[in-house]
Amino acid sequence: ASDSELLLKVKSSLQNYNNELISWNASVPPCSGDHSNWRGILCYQGKVWGVKLENMGLRGVIDVLSLRSLPYLRTLSFMNNDFDGAWPEIQHLVGLKSLYLSNNKFSGEIPFRTFEGMQWLKKIHLSNNHFTGTIPTSLTLLPRLIQLRLEGNAFTGPIPRFHRHNKLKSFSVANNDLAGEIPRSLRRMPVSSFSGNERLCGAPLGSCNSKSSTVSIIVAVVVVCVAVIVIAAVVFILHRRSKRGQQTSLENPSSGCSKGRVREVGNESIRSSRSLSSNHSRRGDHMKLSFLRDDRERFDLQELLRASAEILGSGCFSSSYKASLMHGPTIVVKRFKQMNNVGKEEFQEHMRRLGRLSHPNLLPPVAYYYRREEKLMVTDYVHNGSLAVRLHGHQSLGEPSLDWPIRLKIVKGIAKGLEYLYKDMPSLIAPHGNLKSSNVLLTESFEPLLTDYGLVPVINQDLAQDIMVIYKSPEYLQQGRITKKTDVWCLGILILEILTGKFPANFLQKGKGSEVSLASWVHSVVPEEWTNAVFDQDMGATKNGEGEMGKLLKIALNCVEGDVDKRWDLKEAVEKIQEVKERDHDQENFYTSYASEADMKSST
Numbered sequence: 356a357s358d359s360e361l362l363l364k365v366k367s368s369l370q371n372y373n374n375e376l377i378s379w380n381a382s383v384p385p386c387s388g389d390h391s392n393w394r395g396i397l398c399y400q401g402k403v404w405g406v407k408l409e410n411m412g413l414r415g416v417i418d419v420l421s422l423r424s425l426p427y428l429r430t431l432s433f434m435n436n437d438f439d440g441a442w443p444e445i446q447h448l449v450g451l452k453s454l455y456l457s458n459n460k461f462s463g464e465i466p467f468r469t470f471e472g473m474q475w476l477k478k479i480h481l482s483n484n485h486f487t488g489t490i491p492t493s494l495t496l497l498p499r500l501i502q503l504r505l506e507g508n509a510f511t512g513p514i515p516r517f518h519r520h521n522k523l524k525s526f527s528v529a530n531n532d533l534a535g536e537i538p539r540s541l542r543r544m545p546v547s548s549f550s551g552n553e554r555l556c557g558a559p560l561g562s563c564n565s566k567s568s569t570v571s572i573i574v575a576v577v578v579v580c581v582a583v584i585v586i587a588a589v590v591f592i593l594h595r596r597s598k599r600g601q602q603t604s605l606e607n608p609s610s611g612c613s614k615g616r617v618r619e620v621g622n623e624s625i626r627s628s629r630s631l632s633s634n635h636s637r638r639g640d641h642m643k644l645s646f647l648r649d650d651r652e653r654f655d656l657q658e659l660l661r662a663s664a665e666i667l668g669s670g671c672f673s674s675s676y677k678a679s680l681m682h683g684p685t686i687v688v689k690r691f692k693q694m695n696n697v698g699k700e701e702f703q704e705h706m707r708r709l710g711r712l713s714h715p716n717l718l719p720p721v722a723y724y725y726r727r728e729e730k731l732m733v734t735d736y737v738h739n740g741s742l743a744v745r746l747h748g749h750q751s752l753g754e755p756s757l758d759w760p761i762r763l764k765i766v767k768g769i770a771k772g773l774e775y776l777y778k779d780m781p782s783l784i785a786p787h788g789n790l791k792s793s794n795v796l797l798t799e800s801f802e803p804l805l806t807d808y809g810l811v812p813v814i815n816q817d818l819a820q821d822i823m824v825i826y827k828s829p830e831y832l833q834q835g836r837i838t839k840k841t842d843v844w845c846l847g848i849l850i851l852e853i854l855t856g857k858f859p860a861n862f863l864q865k866g867k868g869s870e871v872s873l874a875s876w877v878h879s880v881v882p883e884e885w886t887n888a889v890f891d892q893d894m895g896a897t898k899n900g901e902g903e904m905g906k907l908l909k910i911a912l913n914c915v916e917g918d919v920d921k922r923w924d925l926k927e928a929v930e931k932i933q934e935v936k937e938r939d940h941d942q943e944n945f946y947t948s949y950a951s952e953a954d955m956k957s958s959t
């Protein structure tokens with residue numbers, strides 16, 4: 356059979372690919388030279404050497420027997436999908452050099468002789484599945500193996516003995532249920548390669564001698580208790596100070612998270628140094644940091660606890676800490692306060708689902724940590740900070756204000772991110788759920804990155820109602836319901852905030868029947884007056900409300916329409932937003948002169 360016929364057979368045993376594999380059809384060959392005509396196929400000189408179907412939510416069966424007939428197949432990746440069931444019989448693909456099956460739901464034991472004869476294998480990634488049983492000993496026979504990632508499964512028993520001169524460079528069995536002594540040949544690996552296996556011992560973990568480990572546990576417990584008391588006192592003092600700081604610098608009397616209010620922006624000028632709470636370092640707890648991406652260097656909670664950390668903000672929903680790892684990136688650890696009703700399986704499942712999302716306007720989670728009473732989510736630190744701070748705190752930070760082209764770029768990016776969430780999480784009524792300016796971060800080029808999205812299913816519902824923006828919508832306040840258009844309302848409020856420079860929380864309805872809202876305030880001003888009365892003067896307004904800025908303001912007003920039936924849906928809002936232009940057609944020179952004025956302002 357031809358490559359094309361074989362791959363179409365492979366396709367026929369897959370499920371749930373929707374439109375993703377539309378390019379797989381018999382009328383075009385999979386490869387033309389080094390160019391691939393089929394999505395996810397890697398080609399070299401007209402031959403298929405790789406199949407890389409990642410992040411597609413795929414299910415079904417991997418047709419190994421058809422893949423076996425592709426003579427040049429060297430790499431196979433089905434990472435970040437929804438495959439479940441038993442180990443696919445990969446042993447038939449003897450020419451494979453790399454195999455990536457991480458972040459699926461494969462379960463059961465891997466036959467211990469599976470890897471015998473797969474002598475070309477260099478990279479094996481099976482992390483974050485549900486594999487059980489012992490780690491197959493045949494792995495130790497692979498002469499070229501340099502990467503082996505088995506973390507986040509349920510492997511039991513000892514770690515098999517690898518050859519003294521093994522070539523392993525990247526190795527992890529973290530977060531399994533392994534026991535016994537770490538083989539000598541793997542002792543050079545970092546602690547994080549083994550963490551999360553309570554019954555493993557020996558270097559680089561603690562000694563296997565039970566007496567000394569008991570003593571060290573007692574010492575650790577005492578140290579942790581003292582640290583917790585000291586930190587609790589510091590947290591209490593800092594928390595009080597930070598609340599005071601927010602109120603004065605943001606001139607907003609309603610900050611904090613009292614019932615019925617949307618929490619305000621965390622003020623980045625009130626950062627304070629402290630380490631992350633040590634209550635995670637209780638014995639055994641440091642083990643469960645689960646990574647959602649294979650392209651990331653691993654670290655464990657212990658490394659996080661050692662890192663110097665800075666609190667970025669603490670709301671009713673979460674507290675966020677910035678931590679600089681000794682040998683790694685700067686990250687943000689978000690500690691959720693209102694998630695203690697969600698079970699482990701459900702939480703893991705949801706995090707993996709979020710981890711599979713990928714879009715230039717989303718900040719993806721890198722890892723998570725689950726304990727019944729506490730959940731953490733790790734993301735990258737975004738250096739340019741949040742839109743909230745840029746909009747409202749730029750003066751105190753000594754930064755120039757955002758001009759219109761940048762604000763428009765930000766609105767367009769937010770809309771695209773939201774559109775993607777709607778497409779990829781269609782089962783959620785409010786795919787974002789908490790869209791507000793402190794949940795929009797900015798890259799160096801002012802590309803917006805949405806955060807805190809998709810969390811509605813895992814938040815305690817009773818408390819979510821006090822803290823998430825969707826529950827401030829008119830439909831929720833008046834009829835107690837959320838619809839597919841509720842995120843659109845949040846988008847509208849956010850655009851109003853961006854255009855007016857006003858804090859929505861100062862205007863958001865404070866309860867049922869309240870008349871005051873940012874939208875109704877904008878409505879109360881006639882469009883002829885928008886330039887002076889409504890638009891943020893720092894943005895440089897057009898001469899009247901009819902220009903492109905006025906267009907965007909009208910779009911926002913359609914998004915915040917109180918009557919859900921009349922309100923635009925997301926599709927319409929996104930289309931209209933993408934049509935807004937940076938320049939009014941009669942004002943070709945306007946922004947050039949504004950830009951120089953802005954530069955001048957920023958230098959003072």
Ligand SMILES: Nc1ncnc2c1ncn2[C@@H]1O[C@H](COP(=O)(O)OP(=O)(O)OP(=O)(O)O)[C@@H](O)[C@H]1O
Nearest residue numbers: 621667668670672673674675687735736737741793
């Ligand atoms: N990855 C990140 N990089 C840089 N800053 C961040 C990051 N994540 C959060 N922040 C900033 O840290 C601050 C605190 O964020 P956090 O999400 O904990 O609270 P919030 O968004 O202000 O309110 P809420 O608790 O309702 O979500 C905010 O100013 C936020 O913009």
